Amino acid sequence: MSAQYRNPIYVNPVMELLDPVVSGLIMPEWRRLDAILKALILKNFTAGGHEDGFLHGGETYCLKKPFYLRGAQISPIHFSLFDDAEFYRQCRDDLKRDIKKLRQSLTVVLPRCRDKQDLRDAFPEVLIRYIPELQSLARSREEGHLLESTPVLHRQFEQAVKIALAYTANQLIY
Numbered sequence: 001m002s003a004q005y006r007n008p009i010y011v012n013p014v015m016e017l018l019d020p021v022v023s024g025l026i027m028p029e030w031r032r033l034d035a036i037l038k039a040l041i042l043k044n045f046t047a048g049g050h051e052d053g054f055l056h057g058g059e060t061y062c063l064k065k066p067f068y069l070r071g072a073q074i075s076p077i078h079f080s081l082f083d084d085a086e087f088y089r090q091c092r093d094d095l096k097r098d099i100k101k102l103r104q105s106l107t108v109v110l111p112r113c114r115d116k117q118d119l120r121d122a123f124p125e126v127l128i129r130y131i132p133e134l135q136s137l138a139r140s141r142e143e144g145h146l147l148e149s150t151p152v153l154h155r156q157f158e159q160a161v162k163i164a165l166a167y168t169a170n171q172l173i174y
Contacts, residue, residue, distance in 0.1 A: 047078035105160030
């Protein structure tokens with residue numbers, strides 16, 4: 001039986017908020033990185049590379065799924081674009097790391113919430129805009145209050161808030 005047909009052992013409806021919140025915060029950054037990659041592929045093609053992508057650091061970079069490139073002779077990126085490709089790779093890796101940190105921090109706090117008011121109080125203010133049903137509720141306690149008894153988790157949560165604030169600021173810039 002495949003995983004998609006199995007019933008989950010434990011389902012917490014609060015956890016369903018995680019993906020829309022993280023993707024709402026991160027999608028503008030993914031679109032920015034896609035634009036950088038598209039420009040990089042075009043520059044590489046102009047310099048004599050393959051029109052669909054390039055190789056860099058042992059990875060294939062393309063806008064299509066690698067399945068569609070099966071059999072194509074993808075060459076390494078043109079040497080003049082090496083620094084640009086390295087910049088893109090670093091930005092992509094940073095984004096993936098930040099997504100993981102955000103998901104991990106929110107995964108710790110969400111199961112502790114019992115109702116919408118707990119969610120409103122626990123969630124960072126910067127992320128409330130991605131949850132329309134919580135916007136009308138007033139905050140009654142400080143954000144992350146459910147983690148105050150666990151200092152390590154509270155620090156992790158504060159780091160997630162800083163990451164969310166940074167991506168929100170980037171949305172204003174780009």
